[in-house]
Amino acid sequence: MLAGAHAPRFTRPSAPELVGRSPAITRVQELVRRAAALDGGVLLTAEPGTAVDSVARDLHARSRHSTAPYVIVECAAGDAARLDRVLFGVTAEEAPTDLESVSSDSRIAAARGGILFLQDVTELPAGPQARLARIARDGEVRIDHTPVPTAFRLVASASPGIDGDVHAHRFRADLYRRLSAVRIDVPPLRERAEDVPALAVRLVEDICATRGIGVRTFTQAAQALLAALTWPGNLAELHDVLDRVVTETREDVIHVEHVLPALQLHRAPAPFVPVGNLREARLRFERDYIAAVLQHHDWRMAAAAQTLGIQRPNLYRKARQLGIPLARTSE
Template sequence: MPTLLLYIACPPPHREATEELLAAAGFVTAWVDDVAGALASLEQRDRCVLVDFGDDRAPQVVREIRERRPQTLILGVADASSPAVALDLERSGVPAVLRRPIEVRTLGLLAGAAREEPAPAAVPDARPDRSGFPLFAESAAMKAVVEAIRAAAASDAGVLVCGEHGAGRQFVARQIHGQSSRAAGRFVTLDCAGDDGQGIEARLFGAPARPSDVGDRRPDRVGEDSLLHQARGGTLFLANLAELPDRLQARLARVLRDGEVFVGDAPAPSGLRVRAVVSADLGWDEAVAEGHIRADLGKRVAGTRIDVPPLRDRREDIPLLAAGLLREECAARGTLLKEVEPSALALLSALPWRGNGRELRALMATLAAHVPGTRIRLEDVLGYVRLDGAARTFVASGTLHEARARFEREYVSAVLEHHRGRIGEAARELGIQRTNLYRKMRSLRISRPGNNHH
């Protein structure tokens, strides 16, 4: 049966093309311009609601529909890479955002709950996973990761998740687990570099291999409290696999190959249905070639490979990601929820983030703990970061006002340079009026790019 949609406040320039796109994909869409029309339509038939955040009234529309119809699925349509729009989306709390032109496949998955007849499969949960980094996929790079996660979840093959430290590799592994047929089982983690060989063996297998089992063609034997036994029917996530001693790699490869083990002192083997997901940095191929990872184990754990992009390659995701992490950190501390002003979001989106999402979360935790009030301003962020991404250092001389002026001058100059001196565009990114930008340029003695005078 067709999916029913209700599109609120679609901008006239996009209406015709959007109508054609949705109709061609088989969606049955009603179009209204305001919340009154939306509520009237929803009284007649429940639909998945699309709220266009190109309209300034969007946050209020979302709030009113949610108050009157809390079970209705509401999705945002927006350019979430714009800091101002990202702020509106964060305030509204919509669970997922679609960019223009709308990706109809993604919309179909998210809107399955609004079908005239229930869809046979459960609708994917678009909310952030609180155990890791929220899965905001505004960038093309992360959209590719989302597709790879979906494909990997549909298979039982081992998965290799590659990327820089802090990029969210374990979170991707959790998403694969949560979307797979093993979601009801446990997600068990082990850092192979976190202990010596004996300690790792005790945790992973529960006990050393018995002399009588070594070289035997019978299945291996594991303890009831071993991580392998705990992960049965679920997922075993292994970090730093190259640090696992060769002897234990061979034993793990054998267990994964056989799919059954003796548990404790049991006289007969039992099935051990475990899916292995492994995280690695970008040197996986070299580790295999140099013998740090056994070929037989590598083949079993790397049936599918997913490369997680660093944060600097997915800048479109940063505004919503930063706002979501800040909300989590405020909630964890029991403090008032804080909002990040557009100019501060623009700065966050421009930083190099060499520590990736882990570094961004640490900054949000710091801002949540130390910034008073409910708004994070540009100068608040500047107090805890350096624009070159290096660790913050402080010079013992100079007042706070002088330090802030230095940082502000550096940032405004960078924005002007990025926009090649176009004042209107730079002012929009900074979240200030053109006249205020001119005033700042004079007070901070900043030359407009291309000019030779202040």
């Protein structure tokens, strides 16, 4: 289905989550570009902390329905009765049964002609799942007793474990098929570490613009430090750290020493037990940081030396002094 779709070239993403040039995110960019030219369901799978809503909005902005409504339903918010009211509204008990009936103040009615984005769709209770599956199958619905085409596109997000939910019958297989005409698996940050510097730049630009302050830039060393981390909380965690850095830094350039306190605050602190004197503590930090930069550059000494701002022979000497094992590659 995707192979024959025609769509314009992928331009600068409005979604920070799509920033980058790694093979993992380039594939996602291409799938979003192609999916925007189609009208079927789209399923976005991602780990917690991924900005899936921004990806769905980017897809909507690239589609031919970009001026139509974009309606979001947070399926994990509220109980079954509330979700039923939000999605379908309040309908009369004597409504005809040939089609699903919704009221004009429902999210289903509001999404006509545009996109209905179901965030965390596997959190939907069984009743709303069944009603949505029927609406998706019929392509029609009664709004205040009047039959009309639904004319909206279903886009949903879920954790990568949705397949297990389908197999265990916790999520309806027919609704899954409707949603996953196009499936886009958004990778976690740990699988696209090379994108973290560009993501950090974009996030800081957005944070500074929101606050009405001048844009901050990064040193290469600060970017390398960010890229060396695994970010289990994904983009949300990275955003929180950078928001704290911008809050607490008055300089125009963000250095490593500005990032480290934000990282320590963001993670649950371990009990502090002083070990050694100040010189020994500095040596431990220097060793850990140089090792992280080397790992980030796949142990390419020239690239690591450039990031660290030292000559390559000095990096070899530092590594030997600090006991950092070197995996040399031909350069």
